[in-house]
Amino acid sequence: MPAILLIVLYLGLVCAPLGLAMWQDQPALSLRDALAAGAGMAGLAILQVEFLLSGRFRVISGRIGMDVTMRLHQLLARAASVLILLHPFLYHGPQGLSRGRGPGPGPGANAALDYSWASLWPGLAAWLLLGAVMVMALGRDGLFRHERWRLMHGTMALAMAGLGVLHATRAGRFSSDPVLAGYWWAMLGVATLSLCWVYAVKPMMKRARPWRVAAVTPLAERTWELRLSPEGHSGLRYKPGHFAWISVGHSALSLDENPFSIASSPSDGPDLRFVIKELGDFTNRLGAVKPGTPAYVDAPFGSLTLDGHGDAAGVALIAGGVGIAPMLSHLRALDAAGDPRPRLLIHANRLASQMVCDDELQAMTQHGPLRVVHVLSEPSDGWTGETGFVTPDLLRRHLDTDALKTWVFVLCGPPPMLESVEPALLAMGVPHRNILLEQFSYD
Ligand SMILES: Cc1cc2nc3c(=O)[nH]c(=O)nc-3n(C[C@H](O)[C@H](O)[C@H](O)COP(=O)(O)OP(=O)(O)OC[C@H]3O[C@@H](n4cnc5c(N)ncnc54)[C@H](O)[C@@H]3O)c2cc1C
Missing domain, CATH: 1.20.120 (Four Helix Bundle (Hemerythrin (Met), subunit A))
Structure with a gap:
């Protein structure tokens, strides 16, 4: 509708x-x-x-x-x-x-x-x-x-x-x-x-479509990859950019469920992968969850998909911290589809130890049209990449005027970052309809 x-x-x-x-x-x-x-x-x-x-x-x-x-x-x-x-x-x-x-x-x-x-x-x-x-x-x-x-x-x-x-x-x-x-x-x-x-x-x-934990793997400081496998059904139909409400180790009737962006691509097969950062009750206990633990998934939700942007000349993904999760899904899907459009990932973190899946991203830059820009607000000695925050200057250094007018921009991260990057993009001439945005909090 x-x-x-x-x-x-x-x-x-x-x-x-x-x-x-x-x-x-x-x-x-x-x-x-x-x-x-x-x-x-x-x-x-x-x-x-x-x-x-x-x-x-x-x-x-x-x-x-x-x-x-x-x-x-x-x-x-x-x-x-x-x-x-x-x-x-x-x-x-x-x-x-x-x-x-x-x-x-x-x-x-x-x-x-x-x-x-x-x-x-x-x-x-x-x-x-x-x-x-x-x-x-x-x-x-x-x-x-x-x-x-x-x-x-x-x-x-x-x-x-x-x-x-x-x-x-x-x-x-x-x-x-x-x-x-x-x-x-x-x-x-x-x-x-x-x-x-x-x-x-x-x-x-x-309850009619149960899942099971296949693996919980450390990805970075206090950040895990959770992999879920479908149990006796074909899995979930979703698009890159969607998120799911998941419940791990509880009954299907339990109220314990949390929203997480799907980080895998539909092309990966039926397993779902999530990148989850420790924050509170559930996420702090994730590292101790054993393979085989029952799980339930209510999905897909969200509006961070590229629906209606098939004509975009390129894709810019701007993520803060664990906001990388839906970007991984997009990049994995675009890569698997051999999509020739240029793409740029700007990933902002506080520390280098918080960067996730960098080897996989670097491999994508070798064989596909992807550029990755890491931005650290607290870089260690010897860091040669971008530092500070995602500012209009930084955006201008990595995006030309043509890209600003014709690319689609996907933004996900902490509210302060989104509150500064979205107006900056608009001020630089990015049409409103070309900005997709999701924040990991409703406050
Ligand atoms: C659309 C969306 C996508 C998200 N994707 C990711 C992701 O890919 N990776 C990631 O690490 N985090 C993601 N989050 C954030 C994640 O949902 C919270 O960090 C997680 O729910 C915290 O749960 P907890 O039990 O560990 O913490 P708690 O101690 O229970 O809560 C910490 C804070 O998280 C928020 N929160 C807790 N439970 C819920 C809930 N059921 N619904 C909404 N907010 C809740 C509350 O604001 C609360 O103050 C996403 C959030 C949203 C809204």
């Missing part, structure tokens, strides 16, 4: 409740009451569609990129939170929340609203739950293991959406209308199904 259609679909889903409310034959509202009702409905609509932006739906993340999907998810969650937090305060006067029962009288007050406790408590509970979800989302890295946080985040958000729908259909003057009420319940159904898809259907699908 083209990205523009996704945007139209998104706007349609989020604006539908407001459209349905405007279509109703209701008495005119004061501006404040209209804003309050609109904020509540828009906030709830955004919240319900958030479940589809969880990053696990390829039709979305495959089009706009996983990192963009997750950033949108976070940004829109913030927008929904502001609208929902403001919603009760926008109503005309405080009498709305303090009145115990029955509709209120008088012009300007919320005469048609139901302020009974039965209609208010779900809203109040959703509102408090929202505060808890926000605190947990902001402090997630320090408070919980990532996997536990993910499950709690999803279930609490679903409870919040359910309570919000209950409140809207009981208390809202617009949402008690059967058509709008039907919309809220249908969207709650979609949200519930999307969680079931991630936590029940996907694990079942993974």
Whole structure:
């Protein structure tokens, strides 16, 4: 589905409740009451569609990129939170929340609203739950293991959406209308199904196609190659640039899974190779994982593939640290296909001991149209290559004007590097559509 259609679909889903409310034959509202009702409905609509932006739906993340999907998810969650937090305060006067029962009288007050406790408590509970979800989302890295946080985040958000729908259909003057009420319940159904898809259907699908650890090999300082072999099936159909959610040594139903770029090329055969750097719980234990350990793979995901760039005159791959993983997949595939297009790999690391697969890369430079530029920010004595960071000057030294206009640029690395290299490329005249980018963090 083209990205523009996704945007139209998104706007349609989020604006539908407001459209349905405007279509109703209701008495005119004061501006404040209209804003309050609109904020509540828009906030709830955004919240319900958030479940589809969880990053696990390829039709979305495959089009706009996983990192963009997750950033949108976070940004829109913030927008929904502001609208929902403001919603009760926008109503005309405080009498709305303090009145115990029955509709209120008088012009300007919320005469048609139901302020009974039965209609208010779900809203109040959703509102408090929202505060808890926000605190947990902001402090997630320090408070919980990532996997536990993910499950709690999803279930609490679903409870919040359910309570919000209950409140809207009981208390809202617009949402008690059967058509709008039907919309809220249908969207709650979609949200519930999307969680079931991630936590029940996907694990079942993974269990039907198990994998096994074939080898774990040290590649560089605190960096490993993990090789997985399919067990009783033909493996995965993927493209260079894709990433996978993998779980090693757990059941298919376990929440323990992490995203890693696939470093092998489909031309290598059915085994999948990953380049993994130690960072936390799972990655720090990788070196001790034994061959034969069961594994599960949910893939392919991501938008770092060269789809739609077959006409690019060359390929520039700019990686920081372990961001080399998807670049290896691209280079291995281009090499295996005998692709004649010139290519340049710029790989930035802190130390020479962090460079991976350099022998293989140097071999590719001998028999193919590849140039490799290593950049070290902390070079040892005797280093003759590039030093410092990937700056516009460095890019200009290795890419001529023609390349800047006609090549495709694939970027992967730590956020600070991407934040400086992408604008530099744009400023140097690289068209936006020729830059593919993925960051290994969603923050
Ligand atoms: C699209 C993508 C591709 C990636 N590819 C690679 C790769 O090829 N090689 C590589 O070394 N690293 C890659 N990463 C990073 C890798 O996923 C994390 O380093 C890894 O999940 C850390 O897990 P841990 O249990 O060791 O650390 P933890 O202690 O659990 O977490 C450390 C940090 O990693 C992040 N993280 C942990 N679990 C997850 C998760 N399930 N989903 C998203 N983020 C998580 C969190 O921000 C957390 O703060 C990639 C990340 C993304 C998003």
